[in-house]
Amino acid sequence: MAKINRNYLSLPGSYLFSRIGEKIRCFQEQHPEADIIRLGIGDVTQPIAPAIISTLHDAVDEMGDAETFHGYAPDLGYEFLRSAIAQKDYRERNCDISAEEIFISDGAKCDCGNIQEIFSTDNRIAVCDPVYPVYVDSNVMAGRCGKYDPQTGRFANVIYMPCTKENGYVPQLPEEVPDLIYLCFPNNPTGAVMKKDKLQEWVDYAVYHGSVILYDAAYEAYISEAEIPHSIYECEGARKCAIEFRSFSKTAGFTGLRLGFTVVPKELEAEGTALWPLWARRHGTKYNGAPYIIQRAGEAVYSAEGRRQVLSQVAYYMENAKIIYSSLRSAGYEVSGGVNAPYIWLRTPGRMTSWEFFDYLLEEAGVVGTPGSGFGPSGEHYFRLTAFGDRKRTIEAVERIGRL
């Protein structure tokens, strides 16, 4: 008789963004006339840049001609894309990462969710609190997190690292040593960043204890200040302790095109076993590569024209971030983030819980954001707004919030 994976039953409620979507659908059904502005799920709104569109058309034509048709992609991604990444994202920042160490995928969410598979189920994980739900949920599914306590909103076997106003939303090195450490900077959801000397402390800590850092750098394109590292490999020793995740979703608006990559340095080991072959084996066995045309689109992001165009989109969103930040601050809200990240993190007014504030904003202002508590218990009484909206709509949203 078939038996289910009971770990799935330990997952509390539905995936955060599915729940938000459900709430919006219900509200829309009841208020078909409502003009809803979405600053919630973190989806981009700017169209794909012209240089990339043009590359996509060329690649589509290649697929329509037997001479230039591409079938199965190489297991780990096309060389042209891996080389461009190694050069532009790493070597030009003095990071010692080679094309061979880059695994192309259909997005950082998938990679962040799948990476735990190459580790034993008895590893103890550490996550920031609040945190992007995929890190914890994928470990719950694998049975790594123990019992869920609905009172505290925490799993027994997870080491939570609170990120609060007091520590500037940057976690302290945990006293109890974790085996796997999830870090995401610039941070989702708080918009906080970690300076290089601080990140170096984490790398040293991980090397010393034999922990592996799973470093999500999906938002590195939004860094505006010089002293903030774009990659964990800017730190000495990171090749021995860190896996890095990157995404084209926020860098170049690929949320609907799906492209990302993971870096696994060849010298990274656990228990004396190299991790590169394990991830390569997973990739080769359970994945079949990102579409050729999408990998070509990714390559175009690194061309001179593509680069200029996507940077101007990032600048557009960061202007939104400034507008949200300053408007909310003027309206009396306590806000952070938004300087090196497309996320603005705000404290809910009065004694409202995050979900109360979600309902309040949706019903009274027709604005959708993301409840901070959906990212973990320390996110309670906080709320995330994203800078990915259209300019006019973003201004309209903060004006509506200001009028409340």
Added chain:
Amino acid sequence: MAKINRNYLSLPGSYLFSRIGEKIRCFQEQHPEADIIRLGIGDVTQPIAPAIISTLHDAVDEMGDAETFHGYAPDLGYEFLRSAIAQKDYRERNCDISAEEIFISDGAKCDCGNIQEIFSTDNRIAVCDPVYPVYVDSNVMAGRCGKYDPQTGRFANVIYMPCTKENGYVPQLPEEVPDLIYLCFPNNPTGAVMKKDKLQEWVDYAVYHGSVILYDAAYEAYISEAEIPHSIYECEGARKCAIEFRSFSKTAGFTGLRLGFTVVPKELEAEGTALWPLWARRHGTKYNGAPYIIQRAGEAVYSAEGRRQVLSQVAYYMENAKIIYSSLRSAGYEVSGGVNAPYIWLRTPGRMTSWEFFDYLLEEAGVVGTPGSGFGPSGEHYFRLTAFGDRKRTIEAVERIGRL
């Protein structure tokens, strides 16, 4: 200290097609002048059909315009594609499957590899022998297969169902009852098919014992005979015991575009728990949808023009299959498959092992096929050729083999 998933170390050698690729690379380095014909990995060679190319261009243009840009796809896939599939692949064949029960993905390989996650690690799996390696390898990675015996080429906890000349390459119902049963028809690698009355026996068996059938129908488009079921849901009771995987790779040449889907009926349960929400949760947590433009391309496969064009490609490949089948038979080989499937299964001449014949064909004829033993111990002394080549090259390949 981080600990690895030791199950990965139980995997014997590298993934079959990676090993073949490595052997070809070495041979090419040593013989740069060699003209190699690949009838091995099962990759298609016909370009994407014109109706689909045209749809792709339109969808790319949509992505370049803010008014029609598409960001994150709905978790389970776009309604337009799910509806087309439910109508054309299921309702028109009198299968009771709704759009809601269809999960869009980036390919059947990924889904076949990931599906085991929603089941407990103590399920006992059954696979055909020979078999597509992903079914076993993904279960080895999860720790479900026990110890590997290099002598027999078998894992201790897997129920192997030999598919041999004697049983027409169709397995018998196993005496020891498995929890999860992987079936693939039309079969990869043997090209064998299962008639409807036989498949009904499997469905009855699974319903009786509470087993779940994981039915890989990636090659259904190649069925030419009327009595062969295209979907397991043509059998009564299958909604209570079966998950079905489908792919656009072989149907419409999408190996480089990446699109597939999985059907999980709402009434399918294990231990009284519905499987639909578990798979939906996995999809929502670890996956972010197939690209919008690729889903639009998938929809075009179901248009009148698209349908006509992809059927003509299938016919082209099936003509190749006929040529391979009859040429090899004339040359004195023992062959099967190739009538309802793009695969020809042949017995190696003399006492040659599958890998010996692989090397022999590569070195003496410059033809690449797939060693039967790579699909399991009962595949030893067999060899797979695929019909996915170019016509001229296919003819050249069988002529070279005939001359040996």
